[in-house]
Structures are given as C-alpha cells and as structure tokens.
Amino acid sequence: MRISKTIAETRAAVRELRAAGRTVGLVPTMGALHAGHVSLVRAARKQCDAVVVSIFVNPTQFGPNEDFAKYPRTWDSDCALLEREGVELVFAPGAEEMYPVGASTFVEVECVSDRLDGASRPGHFRGVATVVAKLFHIVAPDKAFFGQKDAAQVAVLRKVVRDLNFDLELVVCPTVREADGLALSSRNRYLSAEERGQALVLSRALRRVEERIAQGVLESAALIREAQEMLAAEAGVRVRVDYLRIVDPSSLEDVADVCGGALVAVAAVVGTTRLIDNVVIEPRK
Numbered sequence: 092m093r094i095s096k097t098i099a100e101t102r103a104a105v106r107e108l109r110a111a112g113r114t115v116g117l118v119p120t121m122g123a124l125h126a127g128h129v130s131l132v133r134a135a136r137k138q139c140d141a142v143v144v145s146i147f148v149n150p151t152q153f154g155p156n157e158d159f160a161k162y163p164r165t166w167d168s169d170c171a172l173l174e175r176e177g178v179e180l181v182f183a184p185g186a187e188e189m190y191p192v193g194a195s196t197f198v199e200v201e202c203v204s205d206r207l208d209g210a211s212r213p214g215h216f217r218g219v220a221t222v223v224a225k226l227f228h229i230v231a232p233d234k235a236f237f238g239q240k241d242a243a244q245v246a247v248l249r250k251v252v253r254d255l256n257f258d259l260e261l262v263v264c265p266t267v268r269e270a271d272g273l274a275l276s277s278r279n280r281y282l283s284a285e286e287r288g289q290a291l292v293l294s295r296a297l298r299r300v301e302e303r304i305a306q307g308v309l310e311s312a313a314l315i316r317e318a319q320e321m322l323a324a325e326a327g328v329r330v331r332v333d334y335l336r337i338v339d340p341s342s343l344e345d346v347a348d349v350c351g352g353a354l355v356a357v358a359a360v361v362g363t364t365r366l367i368d369n370v371v372i373e374p375r376k
Contacts, residue, residue, distance in 0.1 A: 092174045094181045098229050101182045105230055113140035117232035119223060122146040123163035123277035124172050127267040131236040132176045134264050143230050144173055145182040152218030163277055189225060197221045200250045206343035207243040207356055211333050216247045223248055227257050235259055240266040240274050242354050242369045246343050274368045281364040290361045292325045293368045300355050301370055309348045311337040333358040350375045
C-alpha cells in the first residue's frame with residue numbers, strides 16, 4: 092500500500108494505475124475508520140481495479156464551536172485496516188496541502204446545502220463540496236463511494252457532480268448498523284454507555300415510520316407526529332432533537348406524503364455528540 096501526503100505524488104500514483112489499464116475507485120474519509128468505511132472500500136474493490144482512500148479531517152466543514160480539534164484521529168489503525176483490505180493508495184494531505192496560503196475559492200451548492208444539516212450547520216456543506224471537488228480533481232476517479240447515512244451530503248455531491256461536469260459515477264452504499272440498529276459513525280466513540288443506549292431512539296423512530304408506512308399511513312405530517320412522540324417519550328433529557336423531516340432525496344425539500352418516494356431524516360445531539368440517521372422510502376407502485 093502506498094501512502095501519499097502531496098497532491099503531486101497522488102496524481103503521479105494515479106497516472107501509474109491508469110497506465111496499467113486499471114480503473115480507479117475513490118473512498119473519501121476523515122479517518123477514524125469503522126465497518127461502514129470498510130463496506131465502502133469493499134464496494135470500490137468489487138467495482139474498480141484499484142482503490143484510493145483519502146484521509147483528511149477537513150477544517151472547512153467544521154463550524155467555530157464544533158469538534159474539529161477533538162475529532163478522532165486514528166492514523167496507525169486506519170492504515171493497518173486499509174492495508175488488510177488491499178487498498179492501493181492512501182492520500183493523507185495536511186491542511187496546508189489542500190488549502191494553500193491565500194486560498195479563497197469555494198464550491199457552494201445553492202438551496203440544497205441550506206437544508207437538513209446545512210440549516211443547522213451553516214457553511215458545513217460549502218466545506219464538504221469544496222474538499223470533495225478538490226479530491227475529484229486530484230484523483231479523477233472512475234467512481235466515488237459514499238454512505239447513505241450521510242444522505243444530505245449525497246444530495247449536495249450529486250449536484251456538484253452534475254453541475255460541474257465531473258466525469259465519474261457517484262456510488263451510494265447502504266448504511267451499516269450495529270446489531271441493535273445504531274448507525275455506525277466515527278463520532279459514536281464519544282458516547283458514554285448510557286448515551287449510546289439513548290441514541291438508539293433515533294433508529295427506533297425511523298423504524299416506526301417504516302412500520303406505519305407499511306400499514307398504509309402515507310402523509311408526512313402524521314408520520315412525523317408519531318415519530319416525534321416516540322422521540323419525546325424515549326429520548327430522555329440528554330437527547331436534543333435537531334430535526335426530523337420527510338423530504339425529497341434529491342432536493343431535500345419537504346414532501347406532503349411518501350407516495351413518490353422520500354427520505355426520512357433525523358438528527359439529534361446525544362449528550363454533546365451530534366448524530367444523524369435516515370431511511371429511504373421507495374416510491375409506491
């Protein structure tokens with residue numbers, strides 16, 4: 092496994108892969124890797140000849156009072172995991188490599204980036220769109236792999252790929268969960284045992300929505316009301332719900348019902364840790 096810290100070295104390594112006739116899959120990460128990331132790496136391995144993983148805790152997607160400084164950094168274990176998975180190249184730049192002195196150019200996706208997490212974290216998706224556009228430009232992958240758990244991010248990045256004419260396929264892989272339903276996240280390690288138990292209310296609320304849809308309840312307002320009642324009853328004082336919304340998966344705009352398909356998304360702060368989760372509802376036949 093090759094490790095690159097610079098853009099020039101990364102481009103040279105990818106050129107070598109291309110010269111050997113190999114297709115390239117990119118898995119962008121911020122490190123602190125877990126089984127969800129492994130699922131993306133394995134999907135990339137199945138669909139591409141060579142896998143590139145980026146590890147970069149991107150400062151521009153964190154707000155001034157967020158957890159950039161304490162975001163988990165587990166470099167040695169990350170590299171060991173990626174080597175076991177047969178990754179060809181790890182791109183791990185420093186902030187000064189990705190954002191040279193005086194950098195003032197950003198990618199901003201109007202409207203979509205102001206919804207769901209974008210409404211709660213102003214500037215977050217500008218940072219995400221900018222760094223991912225840079226990674227696409229540097230690596231020029233055939234396919235890039237992201238998790239469904241970050242559904243709002245996926246919607247923003249689909250717009251980036253389309254609007255900026257990136258010649259790649261964006262592949263979205265299913266959310267990976269613990270046996271009890273908790274969606275895997277690098278931030279889960281912040282949770283105490285008690286908080287982890289309380290965090291399960293997010294996936295339970297989403298399952299309640301799915302159950303009620305299967306029973307024929309299709310109006311968003313009714314579904315949201317039932318899920319909110321569950322959250323209020325079970326969440327406890329250390330869980331502060333940020334949003335629970337039923338939206339169009341592409342525009343992230345609210346929808347009146349789920350007949351045409353929908354994204355049911357929830358975000359909450361458990362203790363001091365912000366968690367997100369969602370389920371996709373397929374269109375009714």
